[in-house]
Amino acid sequence: MSEKSNVCQSCGMPLLKGEDFGTEENGSTSSIYCTYCYQQGSFTDKNASFEGIAEHGAQIMSQMFSMPIEKARTFVIDHIKTLYRWSGRIAPSCQSCGMALFSDTDAGTEHDGTLSSLYCTYCYQNGEFTEPDLTHDTMIKKYAPILANQLEVPSDKAEEMVRVFTSGLSRWKK
Numbered sequence: 222m223s224e225k226s227n228v229c230q231s232c233g234m235p236l237l238k239g240e241d242f243g244t245e246e247n248g249s250t251s252s253i254y255c256t257y258c259y260q261q262g263s264f265t266d267k268n269a270s271f272e273g274i275a276e277h278g279a280q281i282m283s284q285m286f287s288m289p290i291e292k293a294r295t296f297v298i299d300h301i302k303t304l305y306r307w308s309g310r311i312a313p314s315c316q317s318c319g320m321a322l323f324s325d326t327d328a329g330t331e332h333d334g335t336l337s338s339l340y341c342t343y344c345y346q347n348g349e350f351t352e353p354d355l356t357h358d359t360m361i362k363k364y365a366p367i368l369a370n371q372l373e374v375p376s377d378k379a380e381e382m383v384r385v386f387t388s389g390l391s392r393w394k395k
Protein backbone atom coordinates (compact mmCIF):
# COMPACT_ATOMS: atom_id res chain seq x y z
CA MET A 222 0.00 0.00 0.00
CA SER A 223 1.70 3.17 -1.11
CA GLU A 224 -0.90 5.68 0.03
CA LYS A 225 -0.53 6.79 3.61
CA SER A 226 -3.76 7.01 5.51
CA ASN A 227 -4.40 10.19 7.50
CA VAL A 228 -6.17 8.26 10.25
CA CYS A 229 -5.40 4.89 11.82
CA GLN A 230 -7.49 2.33 9.91
CA SER A 231 -8.19 0.47 13.14
CA CYS A 232 -9.02 3.08 15.78
CA GLY A 233 -9.45 6.29 13.78
CA MET A 234 -6.77 8.26 15.57
CA PRO A 235 -5.30 10.98 13.34
CA LEU A 236 -1.86 10.05 11.97
CA LEU A 237 0.02 13.31 11.82
CA LYS A 238 3.65 12.72 12.70
CA GLY A 239 6.05 9.88 11.91
CA GLU A 240 5.91 8.56 15.45
CA ASP A 241 2.12 8.20 15.27
CA PHE A 242 2.49 5.32 12.80
CA GLY A 243 2.88 1.66 13.76
CA THR A 244 5.59 -0.63 12.39
CA GLU A 245 5.72 -3.53 9.95
CA GLU A 246 7.51 -6.82 10.58
CA ASN A 247 10.69 -5.57 8.87
CA GLY A 248 10.67 -2.43 11.01
CA SER A 249 9.41 -0.10 8.32
CA THR A 250 6.56 2.26 9.09
CA SER A 251 2.97 1.13 8.62
CA SER A 252 1.15 3.36 6.19
CA ILE A 253 -2.29 2.83 7.68
CA TYR A 254 -2.14 1.91 11.38
CA CYS A 255 -1.13 3.80 14.50
CA THR A 256 1.59 2.84 16.92
CA TYR A 257 -0.91 1.82 19.63
CA CYS A 258 -2.81 -0.60 17.39
CA TYR A 259 -0.01 -2.05 15.29
CA GLN A 260 3.54 -3.13 16.08
CA GLN A 261 5.95 -5.32 14.05
CA GLY A 262 3.36 -6.28 11.49
CA SER A 263 0.55 -7.34 13.77
CA PHE A 264 -2.18 -5.84 15.90
CA THR A 265 -1.15 -5.23 19.50
CA ASP A 266 -4.51 -6.60 20.57
CA LYS A 267 -5.44 -9.27 18.05
CA ASN A 268 -8.67 -10.11 19.82
CA ALA A 269 -9.84 -6.54 20.03
CA SER A 270 -13.47 -6.25 19.07
CA PHE A 271 -15.04 -3.37 17.24
CA GLU A 272 -16.91 -2.48 20.42
CA GLY A 273 -13.72 -2.59 22.48
CA ILE A 274 -11.84 -0.31 20.12
CA ALA A 275 -14.84 2.01 19.85
CA GLU A 276 -15.13 2.28 23.61
CA HIS A 277 -11.41 2.96 23.98
CA GLY A 278 -11.56 5.60 21.22
CA ALA A 279 -14.63 7.18 22.81
CA GLN A 280 -12.83 7.53 26.15
CA ILE A 281 -9.89 9.26 24.46
CA MET A 282 -12.12 11.58 22.40
CA SER A 283 -14.20 12.41 25.43
CA GLN A 284 -11.10 13.38 27.41
CA MET A 285 -9.27 15.14 24.61
CA PHE A 286 -12.15 17.34 23.53
CA SER A 287 -14.32 17.55 26.68
CA MET A 288 -17.06 15.65 24.87
CA PRO A 289 -19.95 13.94 26.66
CA ILE A 290 -19.19 10.19 26.59
CA GLU A 291 -22.45 9.22 24.80
CA LYS A 292 -21.70 11.73 22.04
CA ALA A 293 -18.13 10.45 21.81
CA ARG A 294 -19.39 6.85 21.45
CA THR A 295 -21.73 7.72 18.57
CA PHE A 296 -19.05 9.78 16.87
CA VAL A 297 -16.36 7.12 17.21
CA ILE A 298 -18.63 4.25 16.10
CA ASP A 299 -19.71 6.19 12.98
CA HIS A 300 -16.12 7.07 12.25
CA ILE A 301 -14.36 3.75 12.77
CA LYS A 302 -16.91 1.47 11.10
CA THR A 303 -15.69 2.86 7.76
CA LEU A 304 -12.06 1.96 8.51
CA TYR A 305 -10.14 -0.84 6.80
CA ARG A 306 -9.84 -3.13 9.81
CA TRP A 307 -13.62 -3.25 10.18
CA SER A 308 -14.98 -2.64 6.68
CA GLY A 309 -12.31 -4.48 4.69
CA ARG A 310 -11.56 -1.49 2.52
CA ILE A 311 -10.02 1.90 2.79
CA ALA A 312 -12.58 4.54 2.14
CA PRO A 313 -10.70 7.60 0.94
CA SER A 314 -11.38 10.75 2.92
CA CYS A 315 -12.24 14.01 1.27
CA GLN A 316 -8.89 15.81 1.12
CA SER A 317 -10.59 19.08 1.94
CA CYS A 318 -13.02 18.37 4.81
CA GLY A 319 -12.02 14.85 5.90
CA MET A 320 -15.42 13.24 5.33
CA ALA A 321 -15.20 9.54 4.39
CA LEU A 322 -16.00 8.93 0.74
CA PHE A 323 -17.79 5.70 1.38
CA SER A 324 -20.22 5.54 -1.53
CA ASP A 325 -20.32 7.13 -4.98
CA THR A 326 -22.89 9.67 -3.86
CA ASP A 327 -20.35 11.07 -1.37
CA ALA A 328 -17.83 11.88 -4.11
CA GLY A 329 -17.51 15.19 -5.91
CA THR A 330 -17.33 15.41 -9.69
CA GLU A 331 -14.63 16.28 -12.21
CA HIS A 332 -15.09 18.52 -15.30
CA ASP A 333 -16.06 15.53 -17.45
CA GLY A 334 -18.60 14.28 -14.92
CA THR A 335 -16.49 11.44 -13.55
CA LEU A 336 -16.33 11.03 -9.80
CA SER A 337 -13.49 12.62 -7.90
CA SER A 338 -11.37 10.19 -5.89
CA LEU A 339 -10.10 13.02 -3.69
CA TYR A 340 -12.96 15.31 -2.75
CA CYS A 341 -16.54 15.06 -1.53
CA THR A 342 -19.64 16.36 -3.21
CA TYR A 343 -19.92 19.30 -0.79
CA CYS A 344 -16.38 20.53 -1.41
CA TYR A 345 -15.91 19.79 -5.10
CA GLN A 346 -18.17 20.05 -8.16
CA ASN A 347 -17.32 19.98 -11.89
CA GLY A 348 -13.60 19.94 -11.24
CA GLU A 349 -13.62 22.97 -8.94
CA PHE A 350 -13.87 23.65 -5.25
CA THR A 351 -17.31 24.90 -4.30
CA GLU A 352 -15.54 27.50 -2.17
CA PRO A 353 -12.26 28.18 -3.96
CA ASP A 354 -11.20 30.94 -1.56
CA LEU A 355 -11.61 28.84 1.56
CA THR A 356 -8.46 28.74 3.69
CA HIS A 357 -7.71 26.15 6.35
CA ASP A 358 -8.47 28.70 9.07
CA THR A 359 -11.78 29.82 7.61
CA MET A 360 -12.74 26.18 7.07
CA ILE A 361 -12.03 25.47 10.75
CA LYS A 362 -14.10 28.49 11.79
CA LYS A 363 -16.90 27.30 9.55
CA TYR A 364 -17.04 23.67 10.70
CA ALA A 365 -16.21 24.09 14.38
CA PRO A 366 -19.60 25.60 15.39
CA ILE A 367 -21.44 22.76 13.58
CA LEU A 368 -19.31 20.21 15.40
CA ALA A 369 -19.60 22.02 18.72
CA ASN A 370 -23.36 21.93 18.39
CA GLN A 371 -23.55 18.30 17.22
CA LEU A 372 -21.13 16.85 19.75
CA GLU A 373 -21.74 19.24 22.63
CA VAL A 374 -18.12 20.27 22.97
CA PRO A 375 -16.81 23.74 23.89
CA SER A 376 -16.06 25.84 20.79
CA ASP A 377 -12.30 25.99 21.38
CA LYS A 378 -12.23 22.18 21.61
CA ALA A 379 -14.31 21.93 18.44
CA GLU A 380 -11.79 24.12 16.60
CA GLU A 381 -8.95 21.97 17.86
CA MET A 382 -10.77 18.87 16.72
CA VAL A 383 -11.38 20.16 13.19
CA ARG A 384 -7.73 21.23 13.02
CA VAL A 385 -6.44 17.82 14.16
CA PHE A 386 -8.63 15.90 11.74
CA THR A 387 -7.98 18.10 8.72
CA SER A 388 -4.37 19.26 8.96
CA GLY A 389 -3.10 16.08 7.26
CA LEU A 390 -5.36 16.54 4.23
CA SER A 391 -3.70 17.42 0.95
CA ARG A 392 -5.68 20.62 0.34
CA TRP A 393 -4.25 22.12 3.55
CA LYS A 394 -0.83 20.53 3.73
CA LYS A 395 1.83 23.17 3.51
Ligand SMILES: [Zn+2]
Nearest residue numbers: 229232255258
Ligand atom coordinates in the same frame (compact mmCIF):
# COMPACT_ATOMS: atom_id res chain seq x y z
ZN1 LIG B 1 -4.97 2.87 15.96
Ligand SMILES: [Zn+2]
Nearest residue numbers: 315318341344
Ligand atom coordinates in the same frame (compact mmCIF):
# COMPACT_ATOMS: atom_id res chain seq x y z
ZN1 LIG C 1 -15.23 17.55 1.57
